[in-house]
Amino acid sequence: MVWFLTALALLLLGGVLSLVLSRSRKTASLVGAISASAGGAVVLLQSFDVLISGQSQSLRLAWSVPFGSANMAVDPLSAVFAVVIALVTMLAAVYGTEYLRTHADKKNLGVSWFFFNLLTASMLMVVAARNGVLFLISWELMSLASFFLVTQEDEKETVRRAGWIYLVAMHVGTAFLLVLFLLLGKDSGTLDFDRLSTAAAPSWVFFVLAVVGFGTKAGFIPMHVWLPEAHPAAPSHVSAVMSGVMIKTGIYGLLRMLTLFGSLPAWWGWTFVGIGVVSGVMGVLYALAQHDLKRLLAYHSVENIGIIALGLGVGVLGISYKSSAMAALGLTGCLLHVINHALFKSLLFLGAGSVLHATGTGELDRLGGLLKRMPITGATFLVGSAAISGLPPLNGFVSEFLICLGAMIGLSGQVSLTASPLMGVLVVGGLALIGGLAAACFTKALGVVFLGEPRSGDVAEAHEVGRAMRWPMIVLAGLCVLIGLTAPLWPVVLQPAVAAIVPQQSSIAAEAARPLTGVVVGSCILLGLVVVLVQVRRQLLVRRRVEQAVTWDCGYTAPAPRMQYTASSFARPLVLLFRLFLQPRDDIDRPQGLFPKHAVLHTHAPDLFRRYVYEPLFAAIVWTTSKLRWLQEGRIQIYVLYIALTIFVLFIWKLR
Amino acid sequence: MTMLASIVHVMCALLLAPALPGVITRVKAWFAGRRGPPLLQAYYDLWKLLHKGAVYSKTTTWVFVAGPIVGLACAMTALLIVPMGGTAGVLSFSGDFLLLAYLLGLMRFFTILAALDTGSSFEGMGASREAFYSALAEPALLLGLVAMTAQSHSLSISGMVAAVTPVAIASPAGPALLLVAAALLIVFLAENARIPVDDPNTHLELTMIHEVMVLDHSGPDFAMIQYAATLKLWVLGALLVGILVPVRSGWWGVDLGAGIGGMVALAAVVGVIESTIARLRLVRVPQFLVAASVLSILALVLVMR
Amino acid sequence: MNVWLDTLLVLLILTNLHMLGSSRITACIRTVACQAVLLAAISLLAQPDGIGLRLLLLAAVTTTIKAGILPWLLQRAVREVGVQTEVEPIVGFTTSLLLGLGLLGAALHVAGRLPLPNDAGTSFLVAVALFTMMVGLLLIVSRRKAVMQTLGYLAMENGIYAFGLAFAIEEPLLVEMGVLLDVFVAVFVMGIAIHHISREFDHIDTDRLAALKD
Incomplete structure (x- = not known):
């Protein structure tokens, strides 16, 4: 625990120091990073x-705050x-040193680094806190930072608006958590996690x-x-941290809460x-x-949180139907996807940041042909895209x-599950549909941004980013491949963390690891074949004659970059198929006359929940x-009269 | 012994897969009253392509080259997983069907990227359609396999197919298996760019899906694409044959022979379908694919009932 | 025996789904006729105590009416009116299919909980019967053409017939005769109405009948 506190101290000290030294932009960046x-x-x-030894470490100090x-502690789950x-x-900090240098010329970098380090420290505090007050303070610090x-x-107007929405949403979520903790601590008179009691209210409360409190954070x-408002508005390395890591604290909160309950009803799993x-x-x-690009990635975070929730649901159903294999597989999948999503989503956000950095725009239909100009960013983005689409041999698939x-274990007759066809349809069918759509979405993003020809002038002059921005991406892409190829290891590594939620023997983790050996064998065969085929092709x-020519456009001899298929047209058929859920809107200014001068088409798909749920709700408020x-x-x-009256009324009410 | 049978199956598939398109075109020619190209035309094409040079567009990058290579590697790996009737796949473990489905996904991912790499709007259009339809075909495939899991209580695709015996077909779960077969047939036709989803012989690039994506490939690259396509035909066909030809005699030679005979018959059936059914309008294809998912779910409900 | 019954029931489910997904009126009419034939076969198979002459006769009569005469009348109506043969759905085909799947799930759920007099073997038959009725209702609600609404009624009637079969007693046949008569009249009236409406207004969209409300 000493080391953990040292790290927190380092982070906070660095943050403050960077704030003090903010006169020199370079020093501030360096100190912060x-x-x-x-x-x-x-x-x-x-x-x-902690994770390898399975031994948790803890620290308890007296504190004069009520309930506090x-x-x-750091147990395997926190770890x-x-x-x-x-x-x-x-990695985001390393990336940030270069990203911030050119991106926020007039900004005080000390402030930025101070909040970055504060955010990191508060997130670490959230997962280590074992007391409600401490937890909520860290939670609030995390939101504010x-x-x-x-x-x-x-x-920018949009950024201010995004920040405002973010602030409101976070505090609505925190309000639910406040009530949650008050109820949990009501009986025992303390908010220490090990003495919380769930007797004060029915468990569904x-x-x-x-779900509402933590789910708001998780998305x-x-x-x-x-x-989708806040993540694109932040600087890219911060988006990576928020999307990759911060939203996972919501999942952590849910998992931690589940440990408080002895038995979990099946409907929680179904929810x-x-x-x-x-x-x-x-x-x-x-x-x-x-x-x-960044908005697209932000919505993919919602998607991946959905996959994590699916794993959580399978795990909870396994617990409530007393199938340890199902519980272990679901929860291991959930935790592993937390790790995986953190890796490939931060990789993709860093890649998007590099694109933004090099071209000045994140608008898909203005980009193109960047793989030639930014080979490293492009290649790592490709790895991230394949990983997030859940393709082997990468980590998302695992x-x-x-x-x-x-x-599937719930379906194979080993578990007496009610409504099991629904389970198959929702989880397997859902994952298949999500995977297919994600592949469509990322071939779109990758193809339009990195492949083909540049669609606008600035993009053609883009250059690869510097070393500090390249290496974090390379490391993350490498980790994506590594987890994919060491898959059988992970159920065993994560076993103590899963055991924190549902007590189980380690043999089950080994059981879960066995099919993964097959997956890795398959992946290795695949990679081997790729190597062989590359050689065959070269031989x-x-x-022989290998020529260069223009793209064969069905006989058209002068193809121009603007004739390429755009991102909007690529996605259009799918968007129209699901128009019931998306309700896309088109603003068309049709070409008129024989020699039309002007024609405009804008397509957009505003968020339905925002339009039909939140806007009316807030208008009512x-x-x-x-x-x-x-x-x-x-x-x-x-x-003063109001205050006095309030105190008076409270007094009467308390002495009643 | 079973391992030997599996390896023999893989060898047969690698050798015989290019004959399947030959059978299809032969049947189609017969329906149209023509003689048609020789049965081994696909082999001649491959041989010729392998001896050619290549032309690359100036726009393309390494992704364009990687497309055919990754595609063929995926198809070959998938071939190791897929069983042929009672003959298990070489690589068989719990959940191997997920790896199979996602290998086909990886193949598609790279084909689409290679198409987008050319910057041609025709290829972009084909890529868009491929992404669109396969996103709908994937749930149908996996849900069909889920129904088979529920029927056989096996988590491995070899176990699932091996459980389809004449006894199983005559049992109350029989209708469900036939529904799965129907769903898989739709997936088979859609994934292999066959009528009524896609027409491999259409002459207008605007109306193609798969063929338009590979317009720019040439020489050995194109040979790899063609070969991978026939292997994919074999992989998905083997699943279908595994259900529809429930010969489980116990002698692996007989089983395998029946399976391969089934593959040829399946190719002939595809030829009949292509000769007698018109291609669907593009807007109707999603419904066709959703119908496959519906059939799979129906099968699942019937099995679990 | 049981396998054949199951197979027929599955085919019945498929005919229902086909009606939801089909865009051609003539195809739908043929499907309803198909359903009637299937039901006749089911009624013969579902009898626990042998097939009597009476039963055969009744099955023959209902099949002739439902699979022969009614479809022929409807086909003629469609042809004579010269309407376009597209269904014109209010709810799209794909959505209808998925809704159909949901209805099937609901039917299975309900049938599993209904207090049925017989053994559990008929619960699937009841589920399919309920499903057929629901699909009929869905067709009535979600299609524009008056012909499709008639078909919806017919499908509903098929469902009621199947429901009666589940109890394997003879009263349902009487009930069935009554219902059949109703539907017969309904189809007749509809046919005439469709004919006249189309003559007056040049189309048979029920949507546009709303214009008559004031």
């Missing part, structure tokens, strides 16, 4: 130690999340509060509306499965309809495989509060 990396490295080592004690947090923030990072480019549909399918499918559909297999073409305007007199005496 070095402290973030050092802190991250320490946490990484310590968490690996400085009670912290999984701490590893992810440390790893991604480290990320809010200031999101609004870094506050001269806790469940609903936790479950329909609580996701802040996500998670339902949320998972809806978030997964809707998330990827919205992503398909987007025109902005976690989806585990979740799917867990669901065949040796001493504004309307109600405007009716209470008369309370606000503007005279200080009246306000």
Whole structure:
């Protein structure tokens, strides 16, 4: 635990130091990044130690806050999340040194680094806290630090708006968590996690509060509306941290809450499965309809949170139907997907940041042909795209495989599951549909951004980014491949963390690892064949004529970049098929006359939940509060009177 | 012994797969009253392509070259997983059907990227359609296999297919198996770019799906694409034959022979379908594919009932 | 025996799904006729105590009416009116198919919980019967053409018939005769109505009948 605290101290110290030294932009960046990396490295080592030894470490100090004690611990479950947090923030920090240098010329970099380190430290505190007050304080710090990072480019109207939505959403979520913890601590009089009691209310109350509270952070549909606004608005390395890691703290909260309950009702599992399918499918559909690279990636976070929720649902169903194999596979898949998504999503966001950095635009239909100009960014983005589409031999396939297999065990007659066809349809069919749509979406993004010819002038002059931005992407892409090829290891590594949620023997983890050996054998054969075929092709073409020509466009001799298929046209058939859920809108200014001068077509798919749920809701709130305007007199005496009256009423109520 | 049978199956598939398109075109020619090309035409084409040079567009990158290579590697790996009737796949483990489905996904992913790499709007259009239809075909395939899992209580595709015995077909689960076969037939036709989803012989690039994506490939690259396509035909066909030809005699030679005979028969059936059914309008294809999913789900419901 | 019954029931489900997914009116009419033949076969198979002459006769009569006369009348109506043969759905075909699947799930769920007099063997028959009725309703609600609504009624009637079969007693046949008569009249009236409406207004979209409301 000492090392963990050292890391926190390092992070905070580095942040403050960077704030103090902010006069020199270079020093501030350097101090911030070095402290973030050092802190991250320490946490990484310590968490690996916990994960491998299976021994948790804890610390308890007396504290004079009501309900509070400085009670912290790192058990294997926390360690999984701490590893992810440390790893991604480290790499994002390295990336940030170069990204921020040119991207925020007039900004005070010290402030940016201060909040970055604060965000990292608070996320680590969230997963280590073992006391409700400490947890909520860290949770709030995390929200605020990320809010200031999101609004870094506050001269833009859209960014201010995004920040505002983000702030409101986070606090609505926190309000639910506050109630949750108050109820949990009501009976025992303390908010220490090990003494929380679930006797104060029926268990469904806790469940609903936790799903709404933590789900807002995680980005479950329909609580996701802040996500596609806030993530694109932040600087790219911060988007990577937020999308890759921060939303996972919501999943952590849910898992931690599940450990408080002895038995889990089946309908909790079904709820998670339902949320998972809806978030997964809707998330990827919205992503398909987007025109902005970072917005597209943000919606994919919703999709992947859906996959994680599917795994959680399978796991909970396994627990409630007493099938340890199903529970182990579901929860391992869930945790592994948390890690995997952190890796490939931060990789993709960093890639998007590089594109933004090199071309100045993230609009898909203005990009193109970047693979030739930015080979490293392009290649790593390709790895990330294949991984997020759940394709072998990469890591995304491994976690989806585990979740799917867990669901199949529920169908194979080993478990007496009611409504099991529904399970097969929702989990396996859902994952297949999500996978297919994700592949469509990422072939679109990759193809339009990196392949073909540049669609606008600036893009043609783009150059590869510098070393500090390249290496984090290479490392992340390498990790994606590594996890894919060491798949059988992971159920065993994650076993202690799964055991924190549902007690089980390690033999089950070994059982889960066995099919993965087959997967790895298949992947190795695949890679071997690729190598052989590359050689075969090279041998065949040796001493033959290999020519260069223009693309054969069915006889058309002068193809121009603007004639290429665009992202919107690529996705159009799918968007139209699912128009019931997307309700895409077109603004058309049709060409008129024989020699039309002007014609415009805009297509967009606004978020339905935002339009039909939140906007009316907030309009209603504004309307109600405007009716209470008369309370606000503007005279200080009246306000003092209000306060006095409130205290008086509370007094009476308490002494009643 | 079973391992030997599996290896023999893979060898047979690698050698015989290019004959399947020959059978299809022969049957079609017979229906149209023509003589048609020789049965081994696909082999001649491959031989010729392998001896040619190549032309690459200036726009393309390494992704364009990687497309055919990864595609063929995926198809060959998938061939190792797929069983032929009672003959198990070489590589068989719990959940291998997921690897099979996603290998086909990886193949498609790279084919689409290679098509987009040329910057041609025709190829972009084909890529868009391929992504569109395969996103709908994938759930149908996996749900069909889920229904087979529920029927056989096996998590491996070899176990699932081996459980389809004449006894199983005569049992109450029989109708469900036939439904799965119907769903798989739709997936088979769609994934292999066959009528009524796609017409491999259409003369207008605007109306193609698969063929238009590979317009720019030439020489050995194109040979790899053609060969991978026939292997994919074999892989998905073997699943279908595994259900429809339930010969499980116990002698692997007989089983395998029946399976390969079934493959030829399946090719002939495809020829009949292509000669008698018109191609669907593009807007109707999604419905056709959703119908495959519906059939699979129906089968699942029937098995679990 | 049981396998054949199951197969027929599965085919019945498929005819229903086909009606939901088909875009041609004539195809739908043929499918309903097909359903009637299937039902006749089911009624013969579902009898636990042998097939009597009475049963055969009744089956023959209902099949002739439902698979022969009614479809012929409808085909003629469609041809004579000269309407376009497209179904014109309010709810799209793909959505209809998926809705159909949902209805099937609901039917199975309900049939599993109904207190049935017989053994559990008939529960699937009841489920399919309920499903057929629901599909009939769905067709009535979600299609524009008046002909399709008639077909929806016919499908519903088929469902009621199958439902009666599940109880394997003779009263359902009487009920069936009554219902059949109703439908016969309904089809007759519809046919005439369609004919007249189309003559007056040049189309048979029920949507546009709403214009008559004031």
